[in-house]
Amino acid sequence: MKKKLPPLNWLRSFEATARHLNITQAAAELNQTQAAISQQIKGLESQLGTPLFNRLPRGLSMTEAGKAYLPVVHECIRRLRTATDEIFGQDKTRLLTIRSNLVFFTLWLAPRFARFRERYPHVGLRFSSHIWADNFNRESDMEICYGQGAWPGMAADRLTWDELIPVCSPAMSNGLQVPRTPQDLAEHTLLHVIGYEDGWGHWLDHSGYPDLQFRNQLQFDTLISALQVARYGDGIALGRSSLVSEMISKGELIAPFNQGVKTSEAFYLVRPANQYIHPHAEIFRTWIVEEATKGN
Structure with missing residues (x-):
């Protein structure tokens, strides 16, 4: 039959007394009375039966x-003390938790993140990701979401002012040529991303081709997947200018025609309104808004 795990105070009293071989010194170290230390050691011996x-x-x-x-107890207490200090020590602040839209983090935030770390090396961050966030995650201090900017009970800072831009690989697969006009899209596979209000239909309507028919279409739940398929020449994706500019500058994608259409949707930094938030939240907010304004 397994022994019941002794109380932590009993183990601490045993470990300190064993190191000093003196109850008075152990009591001083643990800020307890000699009587309390003696009683806890007796309780431990009684429970262990020896x-x-x-x-x-x-x-x-x-x-x-x-x-x-003693060696086992000493090591357990040492590891517990070390972990407690590392995570909850007086000079430690709980990590600022930011839940970000996956494509925004990958294509916009990650390339800029070194500048934040260089400027604020003392700020600890924890990132998690989502594709489409319906509700604010209570475990997050702030979120980066895509939409119209109106979330009940939340304050939002706009981070992007996008145009919708068709993008594709410089070399298409299946022997197809890069489209030169919007009419050429009819011969290509269009890559749709579900979840956006403004998609291919919005772009075609505002570009003057509302009735254009297509040979093939594919659907994805995130833009990052559609952009990767486009990058390998297997279709035409509808990029957001803030997200595809670097891929275009590197030559990974091209914009075959100069027809961008503005969208009312954008990425926003979202946080609870009129509530206490993490002490480092304002640092991150100020920095990312500055980066967004610079990019715009």
């Missing part, structure tokens, strides 16, 4: 059981 110390006329010595038990 003495851990030999009580001598002029001090203590350890029994064989005590000697065998």
